[in-house]
Amino acid sequence: MRFRHYRRDLPNRRIEGMNAITHEPGPAVEIRDLSCRYGSFTAVDRVSFAVGPGELFALLGTNGAGKTTTIETAIGMRRPAAGSARVLGRDPYRHRRDLAGAVAVIGQETGFADDLTAAETIKLWTDLHRLPSQSDALLERVDLAHRAAVRVGALSGGERRRLDLALALATSPTVLFADEPTTGLDPASRRRTWGLLRELTQRGTAVVLTTHYLDEAAELADHVAIMDRGRIARFGTVAEITAAYEARISMRPKPFDPLALPALAGRTSVDDGLLTVRTTELQADLHRLLDWAARTGVDLADLKAGPATLDEIFAELEAEPTATP
Amino acid sequence: MTVLTLAVAESRLILRNRTVLLTAAVLPLIFGLLLSRSNLAGQAPSAGPIAAMQMVMLLVFGLFMAITMTLTARRQQLYLKRLRTSPASTASIVAGLASPLALIVLAQTAVVLAVTAWDSGSAPVHPALLVLAFVNGAVTMTAFGFLTASFTKTPEAAQITVLPGMLVFMAGVFLSFAPGEGPAAALRSAIPGAALAELTVTAWDGAADGAFASIAEPLLVSTAVALLASVIAAKLFRWQPRA
Numbered sequence: 001m002r003f004r005h006y007r008r009d010l011p012n013r014r015i016e017g018m019n020a021i022t023h024e025p026g027p028a029v030e031i032r033d034l035s036c037r038y039g040s041f042t043a044v045d046r047v048s049f050a051v052g053p054g055e056l057f058a059l060l061g062t063n064g065a066g067k068t069t070t071i072e073t074a075i076g077m078r079r080p081a082a083g084s085a086r087v088l089g090r091d092p093y094r095h096r097r098d099l100a101g102a103v104a105v106i107g108q109e110t111g112f113a114d115d116l117t118a119a120e121t122i123k124l125w126t127d128l129h130r131l132p133s134q135s136d137a138l139l140e141r142v143d144l145a146h147r148a149a150v151r152v153g154a155l156s157g158g159e160r161r162r163l164d165l166a167l168a169l170a171t172s173p174t175v176l177f178a179d180e181p182t183t184g185l186d187p188a189s190r191r192r193t194w195g196l197l198r199e200l201t202q203r204g205t206a207v208v209l210t211t212h213y214l215d216e217a218a219e220l221a222d223h224v225a226i227m228d229r230g231r232i233a234r235f236g237t238v239a240e241i242t243a244a245y246e247a248r249i250s251m252r253p254k255p256f257d258p259l260a261l262p263a264l265a266g267r268t269s270v271d272d273g274l275l276t277v278r279t280t281e282l283q284a285d286l287h288r289l290l291d292w293a294a295r296t297g298v299d300l301a302d303l304k305a306g307p308a309t310l311d312e313i314f315a316e317l318e319a320e321p322t323a324t325p
Numbered sequence: 326m327t328v329l330t331l332a333v334a335e336s337r338l339i340l341r342n343r344t345v346l347l348t349a350a351v352l353p354l355i356f357g358l359l360l361s362r363s364n365l366a367g368q369a370p371s372a373g374p375i376a377a378m379q380m381v382m383l384l385v386f387g388l389f390m391a392i393t394m395t396l397t398a399r400r401q402q403l404y405l406k407r408l409r410t411s412p413a414s415t416a417s418i419v420a421g422l423a424s425p426l427a428l429i430v431l432a433q434t435a436v437v438l439a440v441t442a443w444d445s446g447s448a449p450v451h452p453a454l455l456v457l458a459f460v461n462g463a464v465t466m467t468a469f470g471f472l473t474a475s476f477t478k479t480p481e482a483a484q485i486t487v488l489p490g491m492l493v494f495m496a497g498v499f500l501s502f503a504p505g506e507g508p509a510a511a512l513r514s515a516i517p518g519a520a521l522a523e524l525t526v527t528a529w530d531g532a533a534d535g536a537f538a539s540i541a542e543p544l545l546v547s548t549a550v551a552l553l554a555s556v557i558a559a560k561l562f563r564w565q566p567r568a
Contacts, residue, residue: 075410077565100412111403115341116334127330128411151341 009184017304023072026089027052028175028206029074033083036069043069045081045230049223053174056207058217061227061309062318067210068108070227071177074208075105089203101129104173106181110160114153118144121152131217138166143192157184165193169200176200176207182216185284194220214310224310228317238310245308247282249289251275252301262292274302327413331421335395339425350430353386357437361444371527372445374502376455377522381498384462384521387430388492390487392423392470394434396562398480406565415559422469434459450531454540458524461547465517466494468554475561494518501526511546517554520547 027050036044044066051057057272059067072078074085076092076099087094087099112121112196122135139145142162147155161184168176178197190213197220201207210216217224218238226234226241234241246266252273261268266279281287284306293300339345343566353500357379373548380516399405438455440544443447478487497518520543532539 077406077409096409097412097414105410107403107406109403111405111407113334113338113399113402113404115338124330128327128408128413130326130412139371198406205399218331228388269441 002169018263024321026237027086028055028088029057029208030086030088031070031074031083032082034070034073034085035082036066036078037081038108042230047225047230049225049230049232050224050234051206051208053176053206054201054204055222056201056209056220058221058224059208059210059227060212060214060217060224060314061210062212062238062314064229065227067227068179071105071179071208071210074175075103084200090096101171104168104176106161106164106178108174108179108183110152110164111124112152112160112163115151116308117149117151118155119148121163122166124171126170129171131170134170138170139163141169141196142166145191148207156184158189161185162189162193165196169196172203173200173205174178174203180212182213190216197265204285214314218310224273225308226314226317234313241313242307242310245313246278246280247284247305247307248309248312249277249279249282249303249305251289251303254299254301256298260296262288264288267297274285327417328421328424328431331408331413331418335422336425339429349387349391349426353383353430354433354436356386357383357433358440361437361440371530372441372447373526374444376438376441376529377501378448378498378526380434380459380462380525381440381494381518381521383430383433383437384459384466385491385518387433387472387495388423388426388463389466389473389490391426391489392419392467393473393477393490394480394483395422395426396471396474397483400474400564401479401566403565407568409564415562416555419467419471419555422499423463423470427463427467429457430463440443447529449529454524454528457540457544458521459527460523461524461544461551462518465521465547465551465554468551468558469494470518471562472554472558475558475563478509478567485494490517492500495537511542514543514546515550517547519542 004052009024011150017101029051031050032048034044034047035042047066047070049057059070061067069078074087074092076096079093087103090099092099092152116124118139119135122138123133126133126135136145139148142165144159144162152160152163156182161181165181168178181197182193183228194216197207197209209217209220221238223236224234224238224241234244249266253275254277256273258268258270264277264279264285265281266277266285269278274323277285277289283307289300292298339349359377360379360382363550394407396419407419413421473486473490474483477483494517498521499511500516501519501522503513514523522542523543527540
């Protein structure tokens with residue numbers, strides 16, 4: 001299975017600098033039938049997706065779903081066992097150095113030297129990329145200017161994540177791989193990070209994001225792939241994925257007599273006083289319930305109605321005995 | 326440029342970690358100076374073999390062991406993985422991390438050999454050759470440290486995995502003192518540490534057939550061995566901890 005969803009309206013970019021490369025027309029990132037193994041364990045199993053310039057693609061999944069292995073292969077840290085990864089038209093394992101100027105990576109672990117200061121870390125990074133020193137401006141952008149002289153080992157987890165983001169911004173990347181970039185951030189910093197990621201996509205950067213936060217994917221992603229046990233179990237826009245699942249209506253009726261419920265198109269279940277209706281006819285069933293409540297004087301406490309959330313889809317996928325490719 | 330950038334950052338890291346600074350800067354110096362005062366120094370026919378042993382000892386402790394531990398520790402901290410996402414080449418990453426250590430060993434070697442010269446009342450006949458010996462040793466030690474780090478999982482494990490290398494280097498030094506010519510001599514030069522010792526002895530005591538003729542073979546053989554070690558290490562080395 002191969003996915004080709006990416007924006008074609010953005011111009012191809014030439015990346016200037018030490019490792020100038022030209023990005024030919026086509027997806028910025030193309031993963032095709034990728035499989036990765038650790039010994040006999042298959043961590044990634046025939047995964048395919050493509051990300052175009054200016055697109056933000058989110059890989060979702062639980063721990064061990066294969067997201068990080070996919071990213072590591074795409075950044076050239078490991079060789080695929082089968083299939084291929086192409087970044088800006090090149091094999092990232094063979095052309096790691098050529099791509100380094102155009103590809104930025106935000107890892108789950110930052111990999112900074114604890115005894116360098118925040119400013120020295122940025123200077124090291126910009127010097128390695130032969131870019132002009134811009135520590136002050138970058139630290140300002142991620143709200144760390146006041147921590148410039150502090151050693152990385154003394155920064156909080158959230159501050160390290162922001163420093164990581166500053167390094168990614170330093171190179172104005174054409175492609176950004178962000179492996180759980182907002183883990184450990186407070187809500188305000190998360191929002192700020194979202195803003196910076198949006199800013200990058202607006203400038204044409206292709207972003208591959210892995211995250212545990214489903215609201216983050218819903219907020220940022222053009223396309224989402226849900227990985228489960230090494231495979232892509234669902235793919236599409238958030239709306240497309242949620243539309244494939246039954247909508248939910250939940251409430252705590254008071255007083256509640258299950259036998260008195262009106263006839264509904266959906267299936268009902270009750271758990272600890274919470275009545276849940278899974279339905280393909282959201283509007284009609286909701287209307288029936290509201291009408292019934294009005295007629296019988298039942299109070300519908302905690303009433304919620306809407307399409308299935310990614311959380312619920314996640315839970316359903318996890319409960320499946322085997323992944324659906 | 327890339328090597329210099331990495332070397333500056335690595336120097337900062339060494340200077341800011343007192344344990345590393347003490348281990349890298351003080352301990353090898355003490356061992357080197359103790360050798361000058363040992364019975365071995367009194368029994369040696371000239372200062373050349375003592376200088377060779379001192380230089381090998383300083384390079385083994387200060388560079389071979391230190392670079393093995395540094396590479397393993399930096400991999401554990403994911404610092405190498407981070408550097409691997411930059412345009413830096415494999416060679417420049419290893420050279421960048423090794424050069425501050427090599428400079429420390431160079432300073433230590435200068436001090437220790439100055440003491441040896443003072444004690445023995447003799448100076449090296451070919452000082453430039455001594456520098457060449459040091460460079461050859463530094464390259465060999467870095468290459469074998471890189472190779473050792475490729476099969477060392479943790480910095481703690483490095484304390485064990487460096488032992489075979491240390492023994493080989495020491496064996497190389499002692500074998501270099503044994504007489505021999507032709508293919509046997511070439512084979513001996515292939516043992517890491519032997520060429521370094523041969524070069525140092527020649528630099529200090531001189532050679533009957535002219536210094537530069539006698540150094541060509543050990544220099545070429547040891548450089549080839551160091552290159553081979555580097556190529557194997559580059560193939561085997563993991564830039565991030567095992568999953």
